[in-house]
Amino acid sequence: MFSYRHAFHAGNHADVLKHLALIATMRHLLRKPTPVLLVDTHAGAGLYRLDSDFAQTAGEAADGIVRLWEAAAAKPAADPGAAEDALADYLQMIAAFNPDGQLRYYPGSPFILQRLMRSEGGDRLKLFELHPTDSRALSRNIAQLKPGRSVSVLRQDGFEGLRASLPPPPAGTGPRRALVLIDPSYEIKNDYSRVADAIADSLKRYATGTYLVWYPIIPRPEAHELPRRLKTLSHQAHRPWLHATLSIGAASTPATAAVQAGEPRRPGLRASGLWVINPPHTLKPALQAALPQVLAALGRGSGKGYTLESGG
Ligand code: SAM
Numbered sequence: 001m002f003s004y005r006h007a008f009h010a011g012n013h014a015d016v017l018k019h020l021a022l023i024a025t026m027r028h029l030l031r032k033p034t035p036v037l038l039v040d041t042h043a044g045a046g047l048y049r050l051d052s053d054f055a056q057t058a059g060e061a062a063d064g065i066v067r068l069w070e071a072a073a074a075k076p077a078a079d080p081g082a083a084e085d086a087l088a089d090y091l092q093m094i095a096a097f098n099p100d101g102q103l104r105y106y107p108g109s110p111f112i113l114q115r116l117m118r119s120e121g122g123d124r125l126k127l128f129e130l131h132p133t134d135s136r137a138l139s140r141n142i143a144q145l146k147p148g149r150s151v152s153v154l155r156q157d158g159f160e161g162l163r164a165s166l167p168p169p170p171a172g173t174g175p176r177r178a179l180v181l182i183d184p185s186y187e188i189k190n191d192y193s194r195v196a197d198a199i200a201d202s203l204k205r206y207a208t209g210t211y212l213v214w215y216p217i218i219p220r221p222e223a224h225e226l227p228r229r230l231k232t233l234s235h236q237a238h239r240p241w242l243h244a245t246l247s248i249g250a251a252s253t254p255a256t257a258a259v260q261a262g263e264p265r266r267p268g269l270r271a272s273g274l275w276v277i278n279p280p281h282t283l284k285p286a287l288q289a290a291l292p293q294v295l296a297a298l299g300r301g302s303g304k305g306y307t308l309e310s311g312g
Pocket of ligand 1: 044183
């Protein structure tokens with residue numbers, strides 16, 4: 001049924017944008033003691049080896065985390081006291097999974113969220129993954145962290161799982177907050193409309209949740225339409241929003257060179273976007289500082305750039 005495997009794409013520029021924003025959003029939510037329900041509707045396998053056959057075949061991390069990691073190594077270390085430095089925070093997260101300084105592992109959203117959450121403080125993490133192989137890998141990987149009952153791995157449709165998860169159940173005597181990451185592979189065309197429907201439904205169930213939706217920027221009408229629909233939904237629900245996009249541009253060595261060299265892979269995704277509903281007020285300044293540095297490391301030719309807009 002599914003051909004998409006995130007192992008081919010782990011650590012690419014899209015993961016950099018998504019995970020940088022995810023960590024910056026989490027940091028803000030964790031400032032308050034109120035417990036948070038974390039929902040990852042499309043979780044993937046959780047942890048990836050960058051030297052695996054999958055990652056090596058696609059080589060996408062080379063245009064993502066690998067460049068960023070090398071650029072950071074060439075610079076003096078960031079001030080560890082600079083809590084608002086989202087890029088340094090992201091790189092420290094990746095470094096935590098590569099303690100010997102060699103970049104071998106890339107943490108997916110489940111591992112990032114699990115590392116940041118406060119299991120003792122009532123935070124809960126629900127991970128939905130439908131692919132049988134990735135779901136098994138996710139269960140195995142997460143089990144190694146011995147996370148206890150605060151983390152559940154569910155081999156279910158993430159859109160349906162989200163509907164059943166909202167509003168978040170109360171924690172103790174008080175309400176719980178919620179952070180939702182919606183990160184489908186979009187290999188099925190109706191993923192675009194399912195995302196918009198899931199946001200419409202979620203805002204009715206729980207208008208104050210923080211929702212992060214990742215999408216690819218590709219020449220396909222549904223992909224162009226999705227941010228427009230998300231903007232309309234955000235306005236209709238009177239919720240603030242933030243929209244970030246990152247394009248690394250076209251490679252200076254065109255795909256034809258790779259094809260001539262007998263390498264059949266397609267040129268790959270060049271740009272993606274992230275729509276955030278109810279973003280923390282700290283997210284825009286954090287991305288404003290981080291994205292120019294990300295672009296300086298990853299931008300590679302014509303069309304490179306980033307955008308950052310907010311409203312509501
Ligand atoms: N969120 C992950 C991260 O940041 O590390 C990456 C997720 S990857 C882009 C999308 C995943 O969704 C794939 O592993 C795919 O198998 C899974 N998937 C596809 N359709 C799904 C559905 N309806 N419900 C749950 N998972 C699904």
